[in-house]
Amino acid sequence: MWRARARWLRPAEWAVLVFTCFSLAWVFVHRGWSGVLALDPVWDVRGRRIFIALVIVATAALAIDFLRQRERLPARWRQRMRAALVLCVIPLPLALWVVAAEPMWGRWQDGAAEDKLHFVSMAVLRVAGVSSPLLAAWLFVARDMRRRGTLAPRELGQAAFRALASNFREWFPLLLLLPAYSSMAGVIGQPARDFDGAMQVFDAWLWGGTQPVVALQRIISTALSEWCAFSYAFYAVQYPLSLAAVLALGGRLALREAVTGLSLGLAVTYISYVLIPVKGPALSLSFEVPLDLYFVAEVKEMLMDRGRITWDCFPSFHTAGSLLMLWACFRHARGVFWASLPMVLTIPFACVYLRYHYVADVLAGIALFALVAWVTPRLLRGDRAAAEVVASPTR
Numbered sequence: 001m002w003r004a005r006a007r008w009l010r011p012a013e014w015a016v017l018v019f020t021c022f023s024l025a026w027v028f029v030h031r032g033w034s035g036v037l038a039l040d041p042v043w044d045v046r047g048r049r050i051f052i053a054l055v056i057v058a059t060a061a062l063a064i065d066f067l068r069q070r071e072r073l074p075a076r077w078r079q080r081m082r083a084a085l086v087l088c089v090i091p092l093p094l095a096l097w098v099v100a101a102e103p104m105w106g107r108w109q110d111g112a113a114e115d116k117l118h119f120v121s122m123a124v125l126r127v128a129g130v131s132s133p134l135l136a137a138w139l140f141v142a143r144d145m146r147r148r149g150t151l152a153p154r155e156l157g158q159a160a161f162r163a164l165a166s167n168f169r170e171w172f173p174l175l176l177l178l179p180a181y182s183s184m185a186g187v188i189g190q191p192a193r194d195f196d197g198a199m200q201v202f203d204a205w206l207w208g209g210t211q212p213v214v215a216l217q218r219i220i221s222t223a224l225s226e227w228c229a230f231s232y233a234f235y236a237v238q239y240p241l242s243l244a245a246v247l248a249l250g251g252r253l254a255l256r257e258a259v260t261g262l263s264l265g266l267a268v269t270y271i272s273y274v275l276i277p278v279k280g281p282a283l284s285l286s287f288e289v290p291l292d293l294y295f296v297a298e299v300k301e302m303l304m305d306r307g308r309i310t311w312d313c314f315p316s317f318h319t320a321g322s323l324l325m326l327w328a329c330f331r332h333a334r335g336v337f338w339a340s341l342p343m344v345l346t347i348p349f350a351c352v353y354l355r356y357h358y359v360a361d362v363l364a365g366i367a368l369f370a371l372v373a374w375v376t377p378r379l380l381r382g383d384r385a386a387a388e389v390v391a392s393p394t395r
Helices: 002-008 011-036 046-067 073-090 091-107 113-148 153-177 180-188 194-205 212-219 222-250 252-275 297-305 317-332 335-355 360-377 381-391
Strands: none
Touching: 011 153, 011 180, 046 113, 046 153, 046 222, 073 113, 113 153, 113 381, 153 252, 180 252, 194 212, 194 360, 212 335, 222 252, 222 317, 222 335, 252 317, 252 360, 317 335, 317 360, 335 360, 360 381
16 A cells, blocks of 8 residues: 555655645654744745746746647637637736726835835736636637537536646645745744854865855955856746746656656755754854946846745755756756856856855755756656657557
8 A cells, every 4th residue: 555655645645745744743853843833834926926936937838839730720610719819818917906906006216226126026927827727728628619610618627627737746745835935934933053163164165264255255246246146046947938838849748757757856955954054154144345227126036035935055955956856857848958057157156256155055055956866857757757658640
């Protein structure tokens, strides 16, 4: 029975289960039931935004699949489907956004630059978040009609239910693990000790007695700071960009591979945050030279710094996660790989230059990436073999 359950659960789902059990057990042992009940919910504002982003990703992949079809809509349905697209998908989200965003308009005049940028991004996210489900429904119906040559409501409903259930299972690990970052502050609590001293000793040993993050003050410049901040913030954009490309160009198994790698990496990283809490150089060391950030500071603040927890340095998942997504794109979406390469190659250096991480954190992130990239295809070998059997012609 145990082996059957192990086969039924996918590796990414095992990662979610292990992480959840470890977190709850850790909090219960150290703070009892009151600590468990006091944990922040995973599905907070951050979780809802991640959900919207993943819905947009799935809709984009569905649109690419729709555009690839060579069949045309049945002639008698073309005009109706065009009218549905115009009347339902365009005005409704705009109207809903205007109603929902009305209280936000008052903060525009007096808001700082990062607040205005946050306002614009939230406006775009709201419109896209409302539009995407409607557009996805239209695309799904139109794609099914192209394949069948007619509208078959019963078969369409069954196919829609199967698609929703299947897609939810594919995305579920990331829907839980990505927003779980916010709740890790409650899981970690106030550690009895931190490991910043150990990281500083390792970095000094590696760098001949000096702290590399301090030594980098000699090369600080506005241009370098701007590029590092841009590359560091690109990490947030890399998730939807990479996952959409992998799903659209590589298919369902390629997406499962990317989600599995990210889920394994996130689970290991979160557990490490608990066992090896590290604040990072910015909170532990003193610096004489400030970082000059003029143009990208607001973007980095909005995408990366808001909602940050304290003990989130070892290993650097900024390094591991960006490399895992780059690896997935190399395997399944080569164009996005080349487009992302300059920023991703800069991220390990930027983590140290911007004083978020020690060199030890970055090296641990690279090691985690290498381990996950090696083990993930082996864990999914059975899924690929089953897909090949289904795809092969019956003899």
